[in-house]
Amino acid sequence: MALLVVENLTKDFGGLRANDGICFGVEEGELVGLIGPNGAGKTTLFHCISGHYPVTSGKIFFSGEDITGLQAHEVARRGLARTFQVYAAVGDLTVQEYVMVGAFLRTRSRARAKARAQWILGEMGLMDRAGRLLTEIPVPAQKLVTMAMAVATEPRLLLLDEVAAGLNPQEVEELKDTIRHVHKDLGITVILIEHVMALVMDISHRVIVLDAGKKIAEGLPAQIAADPLVIKAYLGERYAQTEG
Amino acid sequence: MAIEVLVASLVAGLLIGMVLALVALGLTIIFGVMDIVNFAHGEFLMVGMYTGLLVAQGAGMEPLLSLPMAALVGFVLGWLCYFLFVKFLLRGPMVAQLLGTFGLMLFLRNLALLLFGSEDRAIHHGLLVGKSLSLGMGVSVPATKLAAAVLAVSAFGAVWLLINRTKVGKALQATALNAQGARYMGIPTDRMNGLAWGIGGATVTIAGALLVNFWAVNPYVGLLFTMLAFTIVALGGFGSVPGAFLAGLVVGLITEIPGLWDSISLGLGWRWMMDVPMTSFKYTWVYLAYFVIMLARPKGLFGWKR
Amino acid sequence: MEALRNALDFSDFPHTDLLVAGILAALLVAFPLVPYSSFAMATMIQFLMFSIYGMGWNTIGGYGGQVDLGKAQYVGIGAYTTAVMLTRWEVPFWVSMPVGMGLAVGWSFIIGYPLFKLKGHYFAIATIATSLVLKDLFEVWDFVGAARGLHISPVKYPPPDFLRLIFKEDVYYYYFLLAFFFLGILVINWFRHSRLGFQLRAIRDNEDVARSLGINVHWAKIKTYALATAFVSAVGSFHAVYIKNIEPEDTMSLDISVLIALMAMLGGAGSLWGPIIGAGILIPLKSYLKEWLGAKAGLIGIDLILYAVIIMLVSAVEPRGIWGLLDRLRKTRSR
Numbered sequence: 001m002a003l004l005v006v007e008n009l010t011k012d013f014g015g016l017r018a019n020d021g022i023c024f025g026v027e028e029g030e031l032v033g034l035i036g037p038n039g040a041g042k043t044t045l046f047h048c049i050s051g052h053y054p055v056t057s058g059k060i061f062f063s064g065e066d067i068t069g070l071q072a073h074e075v076a077r078r079g080l081a082r083t084f085q086v087y088a089a090v091g092d093l094t095v096q097e098y099v100m101v102g103a104f105l106r107t108r109s110r111a112r113a114k115a116r117a118q119w120i121l122g123e124m125g126l127m128d129r130a131g132r133l134l135t136e137i138p139v140p141a142q143k144l145v146t147m148a149m150a151v152a153t154e155p156r157l158l159l160l161d162e163v164a165a166g167l168n169p170q171e172v173e174e175l176k177d178t179i180r181h182v183h184k185d186l187g188i189t190v191i192l193i194e195h196v197m198a199l200v201m202d203i204s205h206r207v208i209v210l211d212a213g214k215k216i217a218e219g220l221p222a223q224i225a226a227d228p229l230v231i232k233a234y235l236g237e238r239y240a241q242t243e244g
Numbered sequence: 245m246a247i248e249v250l251v252a253s254l255v256a257g258l259l260i261g262m263v264l265a266l267v268a269l270g271l272t273i274i275f276g277v278m279d280i281v282n283f284a285h286g287e288f289l290m291v292g293m294y295t296g297l298l299v300a301q302g303a304g305m306e307p308l309l310s311l312p313m314a315a316l317v318g319f320v321l322g323w324l325c326y327f328l329f330v331k332f333l334l335r336g337p338m339v340a341q342l343l344g345t346f347g348l349m350l351f352l353r354n355l356a357l358l359l360f361g362s363e364d365r366a367i368h369h370g371l372l373v374g375k376s377l378s379l380g381m382g383v384s385v386p387a388t389k390l391a392a393a394v395l396a397v398s399a400f401g402a403v404w405l406l407i408n409r410t411k412v413g414k415a416l417q418a419t420a421l422n423a424q425g426a427r428y429m430g431i432p433t434d435r436m437n438g439l440a441w442g443i444g445g446a447t448v449t450i451a452g453a454l455l456v457n458f459w460a461v462n463p464y465v466g467l468l469f470t471m472l473a474f475t476i477v478a479l480g481g482f483g484s485v486p487g488a489f490l491a492g493l494v495v496g497l498i499t500e501i502p503g504l505w506d507s508i509s510l511g512l513g514w515r516w517m518m519d520v521p522m523t524s525f526k527y528t529w530v531y532l533a534y535f536v537i538m539l540a541r542p543k544g545l546f547g548w549k550r
Numbered sequence: 551m552e553a554l555r556n557a558l559d560f561s562d563f564p565h566t567d568l569l570v571a572g573i574l575a576a577l578l579v580a581f582p583l584v585p586y587s588s589f590a591m592a593t594m595i596q597f598l599m600f601s602i603y604g605m606g607w608n609t610i611g612g613y614g615g616q617v618d619l620g621k622a623q624y625v626g627i628g629a630y631t632t633a634v635m636l637t638r639w640e641v642p643f644w645v646s647m648p649v650g651m652g653l654a655v656g657w658s659f660i661i662g663y664p665l666f667k668l669k670g671h672y673f674a675i676a677t678i679a680t681s682l683v684l685k686d687l688f689e690v691w692d693f694v695g696a697a698r699g700l701h702i703s704p705v706k707y708p709p710p711d712f713l714r715l716i717f718k719e720d721v722y723y724y725y726f727l728l729a730f731f732f733l734g735i736l737v738i739n740w741f742r743h744s745r746l747g748f749q750l751r752a753i754r755d756n757e758d759v760a761r762s763l764g765i766n767v768h769w770a771k772i773k774t775y776a777l778a779t780a781f782v783s784a785v786g787s788f789h790a791v792y793i794k795n796i797e798p799e800d801t802m803s804l805d806i807s808v809l810i811a812l813m814a815m816l817g818g819a820g821s822l823w824g825p826i827i828g829a830g831i832l833i834p835l836k837s838y839l840k841e842w843l844g845a846k847a848g849l850i851g852i853d854l855i856l857y858a859v860i861i862m863l864v865s866a867v868e869p870r871g872i873w874g875l876l877d878r879l880r881k882t883r884s885r
Contacts, residue, residue, distance in 0.1 A: 045722035052758055072761035082762050092820065093751055101752045109552055113745070144572055205827045281671045294718060336869030340672060346808050354851035354858065357847045359811030463851075471682065472677045482671065495715050529684040531679035538672055539664050542702065 001064055003028040003157055004049070004080075009058035011041070011048050021058070022211040024155040028156070031183050033204035033221070037233055040210040042136055042193045043085065050082045051075035061154070077105065081155035083146040087134075087160050095137065095145050096130040098123060102152030120148050122164050123186070124178055128193065140171045151182060160183070160192040164199050172199050179203060186244045202226060208235070249507045252383045253500040259385065259393040261496020266396040266451040267469055268476035268488045269403060270322075270444030276420040276483030277440035283345035284325075285473050286466030287352035288445050292318055292452020293461035294360065299363050299453075300367050311395070314453035315446040322445020326438045333438075349466065358462040364460040392454040403443065404485055416440060420483060440509060447472075468527060475534040498529050557740035559884035571823070578728060582721045584634040589841065591720045595792065597833040598727045602734045604813030604825025606781025609741055610774045611811055612819030615754030616666075620677030621810045623684040624779045625804035627654040628786025633700040633796055642713035655776045662772040685802040691784055699797025702790065708824050716793040723792050730788070734781060738822055743775065744774065750774055754820075776832060782810070818873025827872050835860065 002025040011019040018041045026032050034042050045210045047053040049060055051072035059068045067075055081102075093101070093182060099117035100110075107113055121127050124144055129137050143163045150158055160179070165170050178201055183203075194200035200207065201221040209217040210223060211233040217224055224230055271285050282288075292314045299310035325348065333344040358452050375387040407413035418426040419436040452461075459465075476495050480487025560568055580592060603621070631650030635641035641649075661680050668676050691695045700715070709718040717723060741747045749770045752760040757767050790796050792815050800806075809832075817828025839853035868875045 050762060052761065071766075072758070073764050073766045076762055076764035084756075084759055084762070087756055087759060093755065097748065098752070101748050101760070101765075102763045104748055108745050110556060110743050110745070111552065113748075148761075149763060270764045275671075279659050281674070329866060332866035336865065337615075338670065338674075339611065339615075339811065340869030341867040342617055342619070343812055343815050344809070344862055344865030346812075347865060352857035354854040357851035358855070364782075373803050385612065427750060471678065475679070478672055478675055531598055531683045535676060535683075536663070538668055538676060 002026060002061075003063060004191075005059075005130045006049065007043075007059040007061070008099065009045070009060065011044055011053060012056045016034040017213050021047065022210070022213075022215050023216065024208055024218060026157070026189060026191060028189050029187075030189055031179075031203055033200035033207040034191055034193045034196075034210065035200055035207060035214075035224075036210035038195075039212075040233075041213045043161055044209070046082060046161055046193065049075075050159060055182055076153060076155075079154070079156040080138070080159070081134060081150035081153045081157070082159035083143075083150055083161050083163060085165070087142070092133065092154060094131050094133055095126060095148075098134055098145060099148045099152045102149040105153045116154060117148075120152050122145070123181065124148050124151075125174075138173070140167050143175070144166075147178070147182070151188065152187065154156050155188060157189045157191070160190060160194075162193055162195060164196040166192055167196070172196055175199065176203055245286075249504070249511070251506045254497070254506070255383060256494055257497035257500035259389050259496070260495035260499060262393040262396045262400075263451055263454055263492075264472055264476060264496050265397055265492025266400055266454075267448055267488045268473040268480070268492055269400060269485065270446075270448040271473045272477045272480065272483055272485065272488045273403075273404075273407075273416075273447075274440050274444040275477065276485075277416060278419075278423070278437050280330065280334060280341050281343060281345070281474070282330075282348075282444070283470060284349035284352055285444075285448060286470030286476075287349050287457070287518075288448045289469045289473075290461060290463065290466045291321060292449030293311060293456040293459075293465065294356065295449060296451075296453030298365060298455040300456075304367065306438065307367060310453050311399075311450050314449040317446070318445040318449025319442040321449070322441035322443070325440050325445070326441035330441065331434070331437070344393040349470070353463050353466060360463065364462045364464055366460040367457055367517075369452075386458065388457040392457060395454055396451060399447060399491060400521075401445055406443070407485065412439070414470075443547055468545060469527060472527065472530060475530050477539055478534060480481060495530055495533070498533050499527065500530055553744070556743035557687075557736040559743060560739065567739065569822075575732070580794035584788075588720065589591055589796050589837070590658055591724065593834055593837045595720060595724055595727060596837065597829050598724070598731050599789065600809070600833050601829040602727075602731055602785045603782055603810045604735050604817070604829050605738050606708065606778040607810050608778075608814040608819060608821075608825050609738065609781075610771065610778045612814050612824065613742065613747060613754065613760075614750040614774050615770060615820075616771060616775075617674045617811065618677045618775070618778070619674055619804070619807045619811055620681030621778070621782050622783040622802045622804065622806040623681040624654045624658065625786035625789065625806060626684065626688060626750045626798065627657060628783030628788075629790040629801050630660070630694050630700070631783075632787040633702060633790040634694060635700060636714055636791070637700060640707075640714075641785065643715040643791055644713065650787045651780050651783045656716040656784075658697045658776045659772060659873070662775045663768075666768055666771045670771070674696045678807070681723055681802065681807055682804065685798045688798040688802060697797065697799070699795065699800075700790075704794065704795040715788070716794075721790075724879050727788060735822070735826075737781075742822060745778075745842075746770060746773060751820075777822070811862065814871075815869075816871050818859075821871075824873045825870055 005028040006022055006024050009019055009022045010017065022045060036042055044053065048055045051067070051070050053072065055068060059066060061067065062078060062080055065078070065237070067078065096117050099120055100113045103113035103116040118127070118130070123129050126141065126144055126148060129141055133143060142217065146230060147160065147163060164175055179190065179192070180203060182188055192200060204221055207219065207221050207224045208215060209230050216229050216233060217227045219227070247538060267289055270288070273284060274282055295314045295317045296310045299313050329344070329348065333341045372517065376384040379388055379389055380385045407416060415426070415431045416436055418429065418431055418435055423433050426436070472495060476488060476491040479494065480491030582591070610616050626769055628650040632643060632646040635646040635649065650865055654667065663700070664682070665673065665676055670880070695828065704716050707716040709716045710722060711717070715726065730885055747761065749765045752763065752765060753767050753770060760767055786801065789801065796850050813828040813832060814825040815828065816832055817826065818824030836857055839856055843853040843856070864871070871876070
């Protein structure tokens with residue numbers, strides 16, 4: 001049974017159709033990439049799946065259960081976590097405290113939340129930043145923290161939204177390792193939205209491509225890279241040109 | 245008899261509603277342009293009322309002619325408040341803004357107390373005082389209220405024209421929609437903010453000068469109108485000028501409900517109705533209406549997404 | 551239990567802070583042992599009351615970032631419950647206070663549910679509206695004495711009456727309140743270490759992110775609001791037996807609501823000590839300004855003018871309050 005099934009998902013904003021009849025499934029244990037030009041509707045799709053946006057039509061099944069229309073916190077409780085592109089961090093929480101908030105989903109005890117947070121921070125190489133304020137650490141580390149917060153909720157499925165944006169190649173490599181670690185060793189199924197092709201093509205088992213709200217291709221990374229529809233959508237994308 | 249009572253209430257409600265709409269106009273403009281809620285708004289009204297009073301008593305001028313004076317005072321007051329104080333509040337969190345303008349409210353209120361003492365003061369002379377206009381059906385309206393309503397609507401219309409048909413007004417709108425974008429286009433945000441406060445101040449002081457013709461002024465009169473203005477702005481949607489007008493009318497009508505209730509209960513002779521002390525609850529209905537309407541339409545009747 | 555350990559855990563404060571807190575606590579306990587004027591004692595009692603009000607507000611307003619300007623209604627519920635139960639049925643304070651809290655908390659759940667569907671300024675105004683509606687209600691409700699209010703006559707209950715908390719000397723009130731004060735600090739300390747406290751801070755930061763972490767934002771806000779209400783109502787009950795004269799205009803006005811919020815904001819909303827610092831500065835300031843300046847003939851209102859100017863200065867210069875200032879100073883010194 002697939003972990004996530006998206007069935008004919010459509011999302012309209014007034015006259016604008018951001019997602020148009022999208023269908024796909026993700027099996028447990030997969031690492032799936034979600035790519036597409038800007039404005040293709042990738043983040044909107046995430047918002048619909050995670051319950052932050054109500055869908056216009058279509059269904060979403062998680063672990064066999066129909067979660068369409070559930071509120072965001074209900075979805076998270078069922079084991080579907082995500083990161084966001086933008087965090088307007090105003091507050092005074094430290095890195096560790098942020099991760100603890102995630103951990104508090106599964107426990108009432110501060111001691112246990114703290115322990116779990118520290119463990120995750122260790123796994124993701126963030127221990128040295130644990131006591132710093134989120135706003136005070138460099139951007140790549142902030143992205144890792146957003147991942148850590150989501151991982152702390154003990155999800156079965158993790159949606160990563162452009163966590164590699166703005167990173168230099170070295171940082172992207174490190175991020176790759178971290179994602180692989182989270183996926184393999186922590187046993188979390190991952191879907192990631194990415195523009196950094198070097199990352200997403202390298203680690204994904206499978207890639208789904210969106211353009212103008214519709215799914216235009218789905219397959220192995222190599223297939224996708226050679227797919228003329230995809231190349232057309234990404235006209236000018238250097239990776240497709242050099243590798244395809 | 246019943247129809248006359250109903251019509252009288254309707255008319256009274258609409259008239260006061262128009263003045264209230266003007267009171268709320270300034271608040272919604274200020275909020276539209278820079279996202280700050282002015283707790284001291286009612287105190288600006290009070291300043292307008294005292295200005296109207298002083299000009300009428302001191303200069304012996306016909307009260308309704310004191311409007312330009314009040315507008316000037318209001319504009320200057322708003323402008324100064326922005327540049328000397330509010331400007332610095334904008335950087336902070338909402339709680340600081342609310343409390344900052346609350347401090348301003350206390351400041352103005354107690355300054356008035358110091359300068360004028362706490363007794364009620366009202367205007368007792370003037371062209372229209374004591375005169376009424378008959379609208380047929382046995383309904384008559386005090387001339388002062390009618391004049392105030394007409395002038396209020398005119399002022400409202402003038403401001404609407406200013407905002408929608410002049411270059412300055414368009415600049416204000418631009419700043420309201422996207423301050424940063426407006427700045428890139430060469431529109432000076434600071435001056436726009438100051439202008440918004442100036443216009444906001446001027447409109448509410450005009451309303452005050454109109455109001456003082458039939459409503460006594462004392463240093464404490466501000467709070468009630470601040471709350472009414474807030475309610476109107478929230479109902480009409482923060483930042484919406486037409487919303488403020490309609491909501492003002494609605495609120496004006498709501499304040500007439502207790503009077504209507506009393507009349508109906510007297511007419512029907514039902515004791516239980518007469519025992520309900522509705523008139524003490526006049527403004528309570530406004531607050532309740534706020535609550536109910538906000539729940540049904542959390543963005544107000546016309547507000548944009550805030 | 552872990553909750554108790556959390557309540558007593560002050561370990562995340564630097565030692566200097568704890569030392570200062572300890573000294574101040576000792577001074578508070580020792581205060582009545584030195585000669586004091588009745589004015590000073592009254593001011594100290596006000597300080598303690600508003601500290602506790604502020605601490606309560608701080609949970610939803612400071613940590614939670616939801617600007618609630620309608621707490622005065624709960625002062626009223628607490629005060630009136632105690633006053634009514636005392637004057638009509640001679641009920642001891644120790645019963646009427648929990649009953650008052652129960653009523654207040656119950657009411658807070660009822661209006662909290664719809665209230666928290668609103669955000670930002672709409673929410674703030676709605677809190678003011680509900681508080682004013684309740685005040686208006688009390689002003690016409692004969693059962694609670696309408697606008698005249700209620701009067702508790704100490705003659706009927708010869709002091710010292712520990713059951714009903716009627717005393718002749720203020721010092722008894724002082725120590726009882728001080729106990730509440732210390733208890734309040736422990737409760738807030740528990741709160742900030744608790745799951746709810748962490749959730750509130752995440753909510754304040756970014757509600758969507760909080761939701762994605764499984765937090766039921768609406769419900770968390772309501773729960774915290776109820777907690778804040780419990781604090782306020784308890785002190786409201788105390789207010790009734792201390793002042794012995796309550797009326798809606800005094801206990802339930804907008805000024806009271808704003809004052810409560812002000813304590814926390816001035817001292818530092820969202821920090822444990824903030825409301826106490828805020829009250830510690832504002833209450834004596836207000837009292838002594840009134841004492842020295844307010845009484846002068848022809849200068850009525852000047853004390854409040856100064857008071858207003860101070861409020862304006864703090865909100866414009868350091869919106870994070872005194873605690874924020876101290877924090878800033880500390881950071882620059884450690885660089």
